Amino acid sequence: MTRNAALLATMALVVAACPGGASPSPSPAPPTASASASAVATPGPTTVATPSASGSPTSPVNPAWARLGVGEGPAPREDHTWSVDPASGTAWLFGGRNGGTVFDDVWSFDLATERWTAVDAAGDAPEARFGHTGTWVDGFGLVVWSGQSGGDFFADIRAFDPATIRWTELPAAGAPPEARYGSCAALGPDGRVWISHGFTHAGRFADTRGYDFATRAWAEVSVEGKRPVKRCLHDCLWTPDGLLVLYAGQTDGVAALGDLWTLDPAGRWTEAATPDPAARQLYALAGTGSSGWVFGGRDVNGAYLDDLWNLDLATLRWRPVEAGIGPAGRAGATLVDDPARGRLLLFGGVGESGASDEMWELALR
Numbered sequence: 562m563t564r565n566a567a568l569l570a571t572m573a574l575v576v577a578a579c580p581g582g583a584s585p586s587p588s589p590a591p592p593t594a595s596a597s598a599s600a601v602a603t604p605g606p607t608t609v610a611t612p613s614a615s616g617s618p619t620s621p622v623n624p625a626w627a628r629l630g631v632g633e634g635p636a637p638r639e640d641h642t643w644s645v646d647p648a649s650g651t652a653w654l655f656g657g658r659n660g661g662t663v664f665d666d667v668w669s670f671d672l673a674t675e676r677w678t679a680v681d682a683a684g685d686a687p688e689a690r691f692g693h694t695g696t697w698v699d700g701f702g703l704v705v706w707s708g709q710s711g712g713d714f715f716a717d718i719r720a721f722d723p724a725t726i727r728w729t730e731l732p733a734a735g736a737p738p739e740a741r742y743g744s745c746a747a748l749g750p751d752g753r754v755w756i757s758h759g760f761t762h763a764g765r766f767a768d769t770r771g772y773d774f775a776t777r778a779w780a781e782v783s784v785e786g787k788r789p790v791k792r793c794l795h796d797c798l799w800t801p802d803g804l805l806v807l808y809a810g811q812t813d814g815v816a817a818l819g820d821l822w823t824l825d826p827a828g829r830w831t832e833a834a835t836p837d838p839a840a841r842q843l844y845a846l847a848g849t850g851s852s853g854w855v856f857g858g859r860d861v862n863g864a865y866l867d868d869l870w871n872l873d874l875a876t877l878r879w880r881p882v883e884a885g886i887g888p889a890g891r892a893g894a895t896l897v898d899d900p901a902r903g904r905l906l907l908f909g910g911v912g913e914s915g916a917s918d919e920m921w922e923l924a925l926r
Contacts, residue, residue: 626887634677639893642695665689684727694746709742735778743793760793845896865890
């Protein structure tokens with residue numbers, strides 16, 4: 562769906578404040594949750610833990626990139642989401658953008674046959690958007706939250722059920738997060754989807770909240786002490802021992818960050834030692850059991866990165882990974898784990914030549 566001229570003009574003004582441009586943005590108005598704000602105590606979990614520490618091997622001997630030819634699939638794009646249902650072996654793609662075109666399409670990718678299928682979904686579908694989050698939740702399907710289109714930011718949370726091929730808007734009781742773009746989301750060991758930070762007209766956020774699928778309610782996570790500075794264009798994942806890891810992004814006046822933080826169950830953020838990779842935002846991230854993988858993004862000068870890094874989630878130590886000739890530098894791509902075939906898959910993104918519809922495989926065996 563192509564936005565009209567008015568929306569494009571609005572986007573040019575709004576997006577300049579946070580997406581990965583070469584120049585740092587001016588400081589916006591203070592967000593509703595600052596780095597020093599207090600938070601409401603979090604109620605205890607009511608759902609059963611679902612994440613698994615299993616995944617692809619974490620210490621490949623000879624990882625190697627290879628470009629895949631998978632036939633007709635989604636149009637070139639960036640800022641989309643791609644989320645894996647491990648039980649069915651299907652990766653579900655939603656939304657994104659290519660310049661002035663913002664998408665609301667759903668695509669399935671069969672990891673075994675390497676075939677894309679466009680999905681004509683019914684129900685209460687999300688509006689076209691980019692910079693949203695997408696999380697696979699057993700029993701609910703693909704859960705999409707937040708995002709942006711033109712000058713509009715979203716706060717809705719919706720679930721796509723592949724069994725019925727329908728979207729459903731979920732209730733958002735409790736203390737829902739404000740509408741935003743460029744946040745992160747990950748399914749926690751308590752069965753909740755946890756979100757953290759992000760950006761909107763009012764500025765950037767530094768809050769962390771969890772959505773409980775049993776109560777259909779949001780709760781703000783109570784945090785003690787120092788927390789990561791407000792930011793957007795970052796990502797997060799969980800370690801096997803139950804820490805939420807948040808990495809990099811962009812903040813007021815700084816186009817790319819390079820810090821790494823963990824949040825423990827007691828609500829304490831801890832900053833790790835200065836990471837080895839160059840500061841970046843809008844990178845691709847995937848977790849494979851006890852390991853995290855980061856590819857590309859944009860650096861503090863706006864250059865597109867093409868480097869690959871492995872993060873040991875037990876020690877929080879980084880190592881650069883040489884994997885042969887791989888994807889050109891890009892930002893806004895997505896990276897997913899295919900543990901059955903011992904590989905990561907990269908789709909889309911935008912680089913010097915524009916938005917991409919390329920698919921790349923990183924073999925981990």
